[in-house]
Amino acid sequence: MRHRNMEIQKIPAQPLAKALTKPQMETAVMKLVVDSYLYGAQTCEVCDGKILGVSIHHGAYDSIHLFINDHHKVTVEVSQGMSRITVMKEKNIEDIDYILPFTKCLGISEGQVLENYSNK
Numbered sequence: 001m002r003h004r005n006m007e008i009q010k011i012p013a014q015p016l017a018k019a020l021t022k023p024q025m026e027t028a029v030m031k032l033v034v035d036s037y038l039y040g041a042q043t044c045e046v047c048d049g050k051i052l053g054v055s056i057h058h059g060a061y062d063s064i065h066l067f068i069n070d071h072h073k074v075t076v077e078v079s080q081g082m083s084r085i086t087v088m089k090e091k092n093i094e095d096i097d098y099i100l101p102f103t104k105c106l107g108i109s110e111g112q113v114l115e116n117y118s119n120k
Contacts (some may be wrong), residue, residue, distance in 0.1 A: 060079065063077055073088070076103060096117065
């Protein structure tokens with residue numbers, strides 16, 4: 001059956017958090033962190049054009065830095081299996097969709113991140 005006078009509605013592109021499911025986002029961020037441990041600093045472009053970067057500095061503790069579009073957003077320190085957020089810069093609610101999977105894969109609960117985010 002053909003519809004001749006049917007309008008086709010254009011749907012605007014969705015942001016990454018809506019376009020990717022939560023498990024897909026977590027997998028992509030976890031892969032970025034693992035690749036950074038294995039090969040050094042890594043970046044990747046996600047489907048909404050943002051560039052995520054992870055840099056790791058090894059020492060008495062590991063400092064893992066997350067960058068979004070070349071802006072340092074958060075640093076997590078990991079020592080003896082314990083993780084803590086040490087730096088959270090340029091808090092922007094749009095970035096939370098990237099920060100939550102990053103901190104989750106490093107063992108930090110969503111509640112801790114959201115509490116830190118609310119303390120501007």
